[in-house]
Amino acid sequence: MSRPQDKVKFKSGHEMKNRFMLAPLTNTQSHPDGTLSDEEYHWLTMRAKGQFGIVLTCASHVQTNGQGFLGELGIYDDRHIAGHRRLAAGIKAEGSLAVIQLFHGGMRALSALTGEAPVSASPIERKGARGLSLEEVKALRDDFIAAAVRAKTAGYDGVELHGAHGYIIAQFISPEINQRSDEYGGFLENRSRLLFEIVDGIRERCGQDFLLGVRLSPERFGMLLSEVKELSQRLIDTGQVDFLDISLWDSFKDPEEKVHADKSLLAHFTDLYWGDVRLTVAGKIRTAQEVQQIIDARVDFVTVGRAAILHHDFPVRVIEDPEFEPIALPVSREYLRSEGLSDVFVDYMANWAGFVADTEGSVSM
Numbered sequence: 001m002s003r004p005q006d007k008v009k010f011k012s013g014h015e016m017k018n019r020f021m022l023a024p025l026t027n028t029q030s031h032p033d034g035t036l037s038d039e040e041y042h043w044l045t046m047r048a049k050g051q052f053g054i055v056l057t058c059a060s061h062v063q064t065n066g067q068g069f070l071g072e073l074g075i076y077d078d079r080h081i082a083g084h085r086r087l088a089a090g091i092k093a094e095g096s097l098a099v100i101q102l103f104h105g106g107m108r109a110l111s112a113l114t115g116e117a118p119v120s121a122s123p124i125e126r127k128g129a130r131g132l133s134l135e136e137v138k139a140l141r142d143d144f145i146a147a148a149v150r151a152k153t154a155g156y157d158g159v160e161l162h163g164a165h166g167y168i169i170a171q172f173i174s175p176e177i178n179q180r181s182d183e184y185g186g187f188l189e190n191r192s193r194l195l196f197e198i199v200d201g202i203r204e205r206c207g208q209d210f211l212l213g214v215r216l217s218p219e220r221f222g223m224l225l226s227e228v229k230e231l232s233q234r235l236i237d238t239g240q241v242d243f244l245d246i247s248l249w250d251s252f253k254d255p256e257e258k259v260h261a262d263k264s265l266l267a268h269f270t271d272l273y274w275g276d277v278r279l280t281v282a283g284k285i286r287t288a289q290e291v292q293q294i295i296d297a298r299v300d301f302v303t304v305g306r307a308a309i310l311h312h313d314f315p316v317r318v319i320e321d322p323e324f325e326p327i328a329l330p331v332s333r334e335y336l337r338s339e340g341l342s343d344v345f346v347d348y349m350a351n352w353a354g355f356v357a358d359t360e361g362s363v364s365m
Contacts, residue, residue, distance in 0.1 A: 002295050004288075004302075005319045008053065010242040011276045014157055014211050016053035017095055019295060020315040021245075023282055023305035024056045024101040024160070024215070026069050027345045034061070034074020036083025039342035041090060046340035048094035050313035053301065055091045059103035059162055062147040063140065065114045066168065068105030071344065072113075075100065075147045084154035097157045099211060102147050104140065106168030107177075121171045121178040121185065137184055140168070141194055145201035148210075158211020161198060164247045166221030169195050173231065176222025188227050192234075199240050215245040218255075218265065225260050229268055236277045245303055248283040251294055270298045288317075288324040309349065312339050330357040 008016040029040040048055045060073040067074070074080050084100065091098035107120040107129035118129040119136070132140065148159045163169035171177045172194045178185050184193050195214070202212055214235060218228040235241050246269050255265045266281060282303035285294055294302050307314050310326045317324045327335070333356060336346045350356040
């Protein structure tokens with residue numbers, strides 16, 4: 001039986017010291033120009049000290065018009081490299097793998113931050129988004145690849161491509177959103193072309209020893225479970241990726257599409273042929289027992305968000321105590337600051353219903 005403390009070996013040659021990856025958590029702590037702040041450095045390196053096998057950064061935009069959140073980390077310009085070099089070194093100094101998530105908000109980018117209308121695979125009237133020209137699609141592909149090259153220059157062990165949650169790669173994949181009639185629209189092969197060209201370009205520019213993952217989500221934003229499964233298997237079969245990060249929203253739920261209700265949403269992915277590609281899933285994995293349950297379901301490692309905010313050393317606590325459960329919510333601002341969150345991040349978490357207590361010190365540490 002696999003255990004949370006067991007190592008994970010990737011085809012690129014990298015080894016993960018345990019089965020815990022920090023989820024790519026929006027934290028709004030970076031500087032307005034996308035450069036790294038001391039607050040974000042502290043938050044992420046504290047998770048490395050807490051022994052996460054992979055510390056994955058928040059979404060980091062690859063073009064100026066791709067910013068989706070206030071205080072978002074950027075990697076669209078060489079001026080960002082110095083901060084990333086510091087961050088990657090700080091994470092790796094604790095024995096964790098340093099991985100950055102590459103991102104573009106597409107129709108979900110914020111015009112108030114970018115200064116221009118959002119873009120997408122096709123015009124999306126409800127979002128005020130215009131469709132990208134063919135030349136702009138190719139530029140987007142090249143900018144994702146260039147961002148990966150910057151990440152390697154900065155010393156990261158690898159990158160994860162954010163192809164989930166209705167952001168730009170997912171917008172191209174979605175048959176509901178993508179209404180293009182060129183080689184990037186129509187059948188799934190065309191709608192996923194952008195993703196595969198980015199993957200191939202990163203492999204060509206960054207080499208086989210660079211860790212490469214892809215995040216996908218099988219539901220919402222017009223995604224079809226059957227297509228995401230097919231896409232996942234194609235990514236596995238290419239031999240170009242090290243891992244897939246499947247964001248399930250809830251790792252214990254049944255599919256929303258009734259035609260696929262014969263088994264759990266998780267089982268639809270564990271039943272794929274994975275070969276030497278690793279699988280991680282995210283979604284409401286909060287207790288030690290749930291971690292073991294997911295690992296027992298033939299998942300290689302877990303991706304943890306909320307519990308990692310509450311406990312920077314969540315991996316240590318789970319490994320030491322198979323009955324561990326996170327602190328009860330809501331928690332005080334003081335408690336969250338003790339766990340490495342700046343006031344800005346705590347304010348952001350206050351938007352999560354029932355997470356932050358209204359009164360200082362209302363929950364004991």
